[in-house]
Amino acid sequence: MSPPKYVDPLMLAAALAVFLLGGFPMLGFAVGAGAWLVQRIVGVIATKHVAAELAVGNRQKAMGITAATTLGRVWLMTLSVLLVGLLADHEDGLAAALLLTGLFTVSFAAQGIAHLFGSEGEGAGRANGVPAS
Numbered sequence: 001m002s003p004p005k006y007v008d009p010l011m012l013a014a015a016l017a018v019f020l021l022g023g024f025p026m027l028g029f030a031v032g033a034g035a036w037l038v039q040r041i042v043g044v045i046a047t048k049h050v051a052a053e054l055a056v057g058n059r060q061k062a063m064g065i066t067a068a069t070t071l072g073r074v075w076l077m078t079l080s081v082l083l084v085g086l087l088a089d090h091e092d093g094l095a096a097a098l099l100l101t102g103l104f105t106v107s108f109a110a111q112g113i114a115h116l117f118g119s120e121g122e123g124a125g126r127a128n129g130v131p132a133s
């Protein structure tokens with residue numbers, strides 16, 4: 001478990017402290033955190049399925065899984081924010097949106113850093129599929 005790749009759960013824990021101490025809407029935190037954790041689990045499962053499909057040489061199915069789960073994860077987070085904002089209070093929706101934006105930004109940056117400094121077998125150090133010398 002490389003630290004940069006899994007920094008978003010640490011940020012989620014830190015955000016809980018900020019929400020509690022700052023008096024921010026806890027419903028927004030709960031919905032945002034729940035949506036984030038569900039999409040994260042879906043991502044892990046999808047990665048395993050993609051690896052299995054690539055292992056048997058089925059690139060089209062692997063790409064289909066990647067595309068479908070990526071879009072589904074975005075919709076899950078978007079609809080979570082929209083629904084909590086409409087059904088509860090606008091401040092709850094804003095809190096969920098800000099939390100998810102922060103988590104996504106940190107996760108995206110951490111994945112890039114992990115890819116840059118990962119082993120060559122994971123694709124790091126390559127430019128256009130050419131191994132680094």
